[in-house]
Amino acid sequence: MSHAEPLPLDELRRLRFSAATAAFQIEGARSADGRGASIWDDFVEEPGRVSDGSVAEPGPDSYHRWAEDVALAAGLGLDRYRFSLSWVRVQPDGRGAAQPAGLDYYSRLVDDLLAAGVTPFPTLYHWDLPVGLEADGGWLNRDTAARFADYAALVADRLGDRVKHWYTLNEPAMTTLQGYATGALAPGKFLLFDALPTVHHQLLAHGLAAPVLRAAGAEAVGVANNHTFVLTAGDSAADRVAADAYDILHNRIFADPLLLGAYPDLSAFGGYEMPVHDGDLELISAQQDFYAINFYNPTTIGAAAPDSPIPFDMLPTPGVPVTGFGEEWPIMPSALTDLLVDFTRRYGAALPPLIVSENGASFPEPDTAGRVTDTERIAYLDGHLRAVAAAMAAGADVHEYTVWSLLDNFEWADGYTQRFGLTHVDFATGTRTPKASYDWYAGVIAAAAEARA
Secondary structure, three states, rough: OOOOOOOOOOHOOOOOEEEEEOOHHOOOOOOHHHOOOOOHHHHOOOOOOOOOOOOOOOOOOHHHHHHHHHHHOOOOOOOEEEEEHHHHHOOOOOOOOHHHHHHHHHHHHHHHHHHHHOOOEEEEOOOOOEEHHHHOOOOOOHHHHHEEEEEEEHHHHHOOEEEEEEEEEHHHHHHHHHHHHHHOOOOOOOHHHHHHHHHHHHHHHHHHHHHHHHHOOOOEEEEEEEEEOEOOOOOHHHHHHHHHHHHHHHHHHHHHHEEEEEEOHHHHHOOOOOOOOOOHHHHOOOOOOOEEEEEOOOOOEEOOOOOOOOOEEEEEEOOOOOOOOEEEOOOOOOOHHHHHHHHHHHHHHOOOOEEEEEOEEEEEEEOOOOOOOHHHHHHHHHHHHHHHHHHHOOOOEEEEEEEOEEEEEOOHOOOOOOOOOEEEEOOOOOOOEEEEHHHHHHHHHHHHHHOOO
16 A cells, blocks of 8 residues: 555554664663673674674664654654663673662653653663573573562662553563574574573563562553564465464464463474473463564465474565565565454453554665665555554554664664664764654654544
């Protein structure tokens, strides 16, 4: 559908609008004010891990330029700004007392957002595990969940008087699948299905932290997970079995415990049993204030070769355009509609209000400061906003939509080769220049607000 057609404001006027960033990707200032080292600091320093050999320092340097970012958020007319706290900036070793300077930084950011009329919606964990905790097993170690709850208490004690909405974890699926199973992301482990304990320990971390946040005044707490709509490559029974296995591994193994209090059947992965202790699943599935979905693309799955160590094959999605990542990131907005409707039907009354907590795309853009006319990004976002509206019209209870990202940043193992921002960042100077998509999104927000009035 062309974005020249009128927006479906009957649905969009019911949404809150947000944009997102993550601490490691935008803050820089690695050595400032006693910040510790995270697994991503170690990962980027290992030769060959980051495609362009770059590091996250200084990146957009938001640690020093946060006021500019608050102004960008306010200029969009955002209802909420999703940012993350760096665990190692708050608690340098992952244990012990808080670092006051780190909490001071986030306190200033929260105050400035509130003064600008933008609700802060922070994420406690966006992948920056302290290296000391990783040395003790990281998310393979049950104790990391308890350390996370301690960290949550330190943050809540300082910010809970003003911050009422929290994401505990960002994309536990990617931490498990890419961080511990395939090694594409930090901490760079290649464990395949031996990575599965990290699923449970991350969900347990949420279950332990959520009541801590609520006790400090939180009104809404949830997980933001990456989900994908699984497309079956063919009509064969083997293709369908493979697609179901992948749906379990990427989607249901995370959503089912949170929403249903039980893990799905894991027989496709050798009958693996999760390391569940008595009371864990009750803790994990306790009060769910919302369910947040990061969505970028569908995944096409076919039957695996007979000698494959995994029970599925990930294939290109035919007949659709792609982002700057190429065939790994196909563009199919209808898959977001299908995913939201599928969650609504699958989980029924167990599903709380939905939030689209990340959605965006990268495309090739110049490095130097200047206005970028990013028509491809506008088309991507327009298509996916319409997809959200279509899901709402079909009964999905979506309350919020979030663009990734407010500004260009360090894109993990892809370094500075991928730009997702509504705002261009010249990484040589830190100069921020809103793109055409920034003005487009501001217009969408204003139109929704007018329709709401």
